[in-house]
Amino acid sequence: MKRKLVLVGNGMAGVRTLEELLKLAPDMYDITVFGAEPYGNYNRILLSPVLAGEKTVDDIMLNDLRWYADNGIILHTGKTVEQINRARREVVATDGTTASYDYLLLATGSNPFIIPVPGHQLPGVITFRDIHDVNFMLDAAKTHKSAVVIGGGLLGLEAAYGLQKLGMDVTVVHLLDTLMERQLDKPSADLLRRSLEGRGLKFLMQAQTDAIVGDDHVAGVRFKDGSEIPADLVVMAVGIRPNFALAKQAGLHCERGIVVNDTMQTYDPRIYAVGECVQHRGIAYGLVAPLFEQGKVCANHLAHLGYARYEGSVTSTKLKVTGIDLFSAGDFNGDATSEDIIYKDPGAGIYKKLVIKDNRIKGAVLYGDTIDGSWYFDLMRNETDISDIREDLLFGQSHLGDSGHGENRIAAMADSAEICGCNGVCKGTIVNAITTNGLFTLEDVRAHTKASASCGSCTGLVEQLLASTLGSDYSQTPKKKSMCSCTDFTHDETRKAITDSSLKTIPQVMEFLEWRTPDGCHQCRPALNFYLLCAWPGEYQDDSKSRFINERAHANIQKDGTYSVVPRIWGGVTNAAELRAIADVADKYNVPTVKITGGQRIDLLGVKKEDLPKMWGDLSRAGFVSGHAYGKSLRTVKTCVGSEWCRFGTQDSTTMGIKMERMAWGSWTPHKFKMAVSGCPRNCAEATIKDLGVVAVDSGWELHVGGNGGVKIRATDFLCKVETMEQVLDYTAAFMQLYREEGRYLERTAPWIERVGLSYVKQRVVDDAAGRMQLAGRFHESQKTAQIDPWAERAEGMDHAEFVPMKKFG
């Protein structure tokens, strides 16, 4: 017999938990849901746009009644549960409806706080919390003129903005001299106030409400100083309180909310709780992102998987007022032990402040230009050491190298503005997808619109759009990002398990870490294959079925299904005999296009798959090996002619480049890896946009790392200077091995270095001489089995079936 699960509270947190549970264990429970409101589950955070007339109630439904029916869930709408009988494991609603449970999930949310001043019960006094409140305000706006919003916080300002758009004359009353004081400091709050005043809102700051006046309806608000302003509508938006009355009455331990542990379990093991009603490690959250994380953990335990833990959330805030860019996170006020870095341009309406302590970001406030909000937030949550980028920090991530996108004020952009250049997706399309499909995360937007799903350079813009559309409730990518939907483990955790527990095959990893899918997916399998290859060189049997087609076929698939072939040309140096051999191959196999690549090689495009092995055989006999132009592996080593010919050359850069390529070719890396060697600081080989670039100077060689010339142009960071060619090789091997061992699959060296910090890389590769030699040693060991030419093997018949049809009819 199925177990019985009862959910009390038909809101976003509770229903999200059910959705997660149904994904994990669709048939485990008979589910009953009680909701006090007469609706299905709706997107509470989009109530502001409904009030502002930008959305309708239907637009913001997340789960309509049909969803409950389709999933066999019994839904009691309009029924408030008034009692939990824990001994009988039963809940009772006010109308007498009962439901018994094996497990009970409480998601009773929060109640708006009403200041108990005289007159607070007069008709016309309302909170801003649910559809009922919104409908009330929409009606009031039709017949009444003046509104007073008490509370200049997030919710109050959104309510005020909505009412003002409905044509009301709105005054915001705030107790302090700083609007949104829980999210903003004084300077940014002043900018915000000025901007809102410019839109016609009025403010009464440092005003303490004494009473709400009126006989049978609200007529005005009186303050402590005796002054009074008229009002036909008063909105109380001074805060929310966790709603735990039901839990408390049932004898569950409550403090400021229902106290839960890291599995979202209350003091009664049969009862779980999620959402705004909960107090976890002393904190009650009022934003959606943490609630979703809680729901995921709770579902994991309700499904009896029993391994997920909720460890708290770091949250950030945005204001949902059209045209205002505002971002806030963490401890933005700082204290005596922290420092502020501030950028202020009142004329342009821009203010940025970062609070720094021990070289880590502790908090941020951004006003007017919030493009870097998610970047700062990531740096903050990951506690990244920012000392290497401190001077450029306030100018944003773009200042570190992204030259791609000039536009950074998302609020000012037109709906027709193109956000994603790869897939041609405009702002309006993304906003529409977010609101109509109920999207909360970057992944959701990628799946639905393809925006940011290709090269990713517009990710910051898309995150901003999410934030400005969803306001404070936008779910940032969780701190702990799982490899894919097959597992909850991160890349780093999976890698650690592979080495710590001596896991030697993909099925072993999946079994040990309890993968949810029988054989993974196209995202985790290639990553696992690389991690195993890196951890057990010579021992691990490469799984070609877990490689992307290019690496499986050792050629690049093209849009028409043909392939391209790029032979290795060591250091970009070739000769007439080699070129003749390439020309002969091009003739023999009717290669339609021959192209010189950016990496100083020759690309033969439009080759039929069946021709590949024969073609490789011909190239192999002419002395060529695979150029690995198709792999997450060492690509080219680009060189200039150096001191051998160039009148400016200081060192023999071509010989250096060839030595490096001979050493490193064939190695698999987390993502593609490019190198270059320039013979003098004029840098004709463009070494400073490579993963590892060498620039010769008169006294030796400068090593530069972490450059990128693609989507995000990023100049390299200077690693160190060495004197001899042997040292260049040692440092190169050590750097590559560190990247191989610690870079996450599909993470280029540029983001890897930004993640771990240049100082860390320097410490491992430069400062620690013994460590450097160990890293280089492991690299050379791995190269022993990596430098077997895949083309020659296949020309001799390996993987024959890969290249020919199973059967031909014609």
Place this chain on the structure above:
Amino acid sequence: MSEWFEIGAMTDIPRLGSRVVRTAHGDIAVFRTATDTIFALTDKCPHKGGPLSQGIVFGEYVACPLHNWVIELESGEAVAPDKGCAHRHPVKVEDGLVFLKVRSAVVNIADYSVVAQA
């Protein structure tokens, strides 16, 4: 009219892999899952025509090699939110041999002699 044609042994297709059957009307991709279930789809992704036979096979899905659309092998449908469908072909396994049902016109008219030899 459609007919069943033998295309080879099941073991000719690697587990979690695919092979191509070439016909006068285009390629058909034949997939084998980890549990030895066989599926056949026209070798064209509904998105931009990418060769599905070259994709990574997992569970009962294949990821298109061009833009990572995920196609359900049984139905040929793209996994939501992508929309589109690859054409399915009936396929069966008997005594370890795989049979594919294709329109006989496709085979006979253009290539009868080849089939007869095969």
